[in-house]
Amino acid sequence: MDVPSLSTQLNPLVILPELIVLTALVVVVVCDLIVGRTASRWTPYVAVSGLLVSVVQLGFQWNNDHAIAFLGGFNGDALSIVFRGIIALSAAVTILISIRYIEQSGTALSEFISILLAATLGGMFLSGADELVTIFIALETLSISSYLLTGYMKRDPRSNEAALKYLLIGASSSAIFLYGISLLYGLSGGATKLVDIGTALTLSTGLGDPSIGIVIALVFVIAGVAFKISAVPFHQWTPDVYEGSPTPVVAFLSVGSKAAGFALAIRLLVTAFPVVWEQWRFVFVALAILSMILGNVVALAQTSMKRLLAYSSIGQAGFVMLGLIAGTEQGYASMIFYLFIYLFMNLGGFTCVILFSLRTGTDQISEYAGLYQKDPLLTLGLSLCLLSLGGIPPMAGFFAKLYLFWVGWQAGLYGLVLLALVTSVISIYYYIRVIKMMVVKEPQEMSAAVLHYPVVQWNLPGMRPLQVSLISMVLITSLAGILSNPLLSLANASVSNTPLLQSFIKASTVSVSITDVDSHL
Amino acid sequence: MNLAQGVQVVSLGLLSLMVLGAALGVVLANNIVYSAFLLGGVFISISGLYILLNAGFVATAQILIYVGAVNVLILFAIMLVNKREDFAPISSAWIRKGVTGLVCIGLFALLSTMVLTTPWLIASIPASGEQATLLIGEHLFSDFLLPFELASVLLLIALIGAIILARRELIVNEPASGVDAGLMLPERPREGVAVGSDP
Secondary structure: HHHHHHHHHHOOHHHHHHHHHHHHHHHHHHHHHHHHHHHHHHHHHHHHHHHHHHHHHHHHHOOOOEEEEHHHHHEEEEEHHHHHHHHHHHHHHHHHHHHHHHHHHHOOOHHHHHHHHHHHHHHHHHEEEEEEHHHHHHHHHHHHHHHHHHHOOOHHHHHHHHHHHHHHHHHHHHHHHHEEEEEEEEHOOOOHHHHHHHHHHHOOOOOOOOOHHHHHHHHHHHHHHHOOOOOOOOOOHHHHHHHHHHHHHHHHHHHHHHHHHEEEEHHHHHOOOOHHHHHHHHHHHHHHHHHHHHHHHHOOOOOHHHHHHHHHHHHHHHHHHHHHHHHHHHHHHHHHHHHHHHHHHHHHHHHHHHHHHHOOOOOOOHHOOHHHHHHHHHHHHHHHHHHHHHOOOOHHHHHHHHHHHHHHHOOOOOOHHHHHHHHHHHHHHHHHHHHHHHHOOOOOOOOOHHHOOOOOOOOOOOHHHHHHHHHHHHHHHHHHOOOOOHHHHHHHHHHHHOOOHHHHHHHHHHHHHHHHHHHHO | HHHHHHHHHHHHHHHHHHHHHHHHHHOOOOOOHHHHHHHHHHHHHHHHHHHHHOOOHHHHHHHHHHHHHHHHHHHHHHHHHHOOOOOOOOHHHHHHHHHHHHHHHHHHHHHHHHHHHOOOOOOOOOOOOHHHHHHHHHEEEEOOHHHHHHHHHHHHHHHHHHHHHHOOOOOOOOOOOOOOOOOOOOOOOOEEEEEEEEO
């Protein structure tokens, strides 16, 4: 094989966005080594601009006809572009909100940013990986960077505990996932590309029932994925890790890492497991029911804001799974739309939590009492983001939820949609409880933390990026609902431009109509 | 059965016995140092299985990485943490052991049923034998190029992370109590990166 034909077959330009992120990572590491500590004044902005350039580059690749790179190892189709965009955006916002937090905690900023960029890289490769080895290495890059980020505050015992728990549970879930994909390798007679595995499994199953090996491989693979998206019963790590780790890391874990998990779930299940479509749909129905109920009900009893957001993110993952279960074109589009909106509202919420804990040093919900009198902007931002997370009408979260529930109803998931409605009403209660704490309390009922609230100074170093991200996130959260058309058409186009989803949707609707005919006969 | 097949069967049996025995020893030994050395035995026996399968490269890699790196690292970790501590016996430990045993037996039964009932696809490509190392190299630079390169990012970040976790932070407020100053690693002081005023 000569060099030019090899480079056409490798088609390396598809991963140009990742290469830009990688360049930013190398620049941050090397410049921090050469220049010394003063480099941390500008390295965050190098990283953020690298991530934004990468998002722009993703936009240029939208109508790429040669999306398959590395001889089938990486697929840069529209679906992967959307997910890579979500992950890169969430990392950019996370860096903006972490500058002040890391500086104030007295740890090194450049190393934090380089680990975060590596996690982003892992997540972006995971969204497009089309082959078992690439999937596993990308997953491990994301996971190991996440463990390191979780334990970054090494003088804080809570952070150490969170990192250790995350590492142990994550390592065992990785092992289970690896066992599952090794079974896939054996079942398909030595194929590692997802497409080949899907074909081999379909051929070997024929018209009969799938063998027990396929079902076990499916269950093990779903266990690995469900750990990443923290679906109940694979959620035990979430509250402790969210409470212990640095708040910007939680923001990234709840948006970027989760989006990568959903991207992996869609690609793996749709490409490799079309044979056991009924079975994985059933497993996800169970996961969604458990996540929605447990996430939203346990959140009612939380006293710490970070734990509240942890349980709420478990519940939100349950809602997103509705789109996956529906399995229609609009199902996937509504998932992507919801993840986009969730990116803005959740990161906005975390920006406010970080601001509050920077100024008062606490995360307790009761300490938010009477915040309205001292800091109206923060109160307004947090209230809007929480209302959006709960799904109150004019906010973006309402439209995202509406689309998701409507799609679920269209697909005939009546029970699930009713359950989702009930649990989202429960979720509104605990979100409003925080808002009530901030707004309604009389001046004499103020908490001690708010009573000694420092004067708001935006000109301190590292505060401007926080302010920028707070205002932009809150603006997008409040306006994206009414002006949701660009995002909606982006989500729809990403599904209709993705060949693998199209063929899967066609196949599954055909099989459903066949079973309908059978039942009528 | 000719002589070669006989040798193969006997060595397979011996290696399997070694793997099982050493693995049981890892779990059951009370002294953690014995467990660590027995783990090395497990890895070496598994590499023997690879040699039986004509996979010389994988066998070498197994010994180099698992015994030479992972197992030695485990031994180092055990020796660095040489804290003698007598653990108080847990009152109802047998319940936990029983439940763990039940779960493990159940999983084993499930997996062995799966292995026996599933119609496995056997790859039609003939075994590469002596050419295996060459083929692995070709794969690493063609269709597995992306994971190969991504692994370097993974290693880089693991390296950076290990340094961050292990390096001594300069603690301004607390005097180093009980630690000889000669043992402290010197660290470049933070050049007053605009931290601003603490609240």
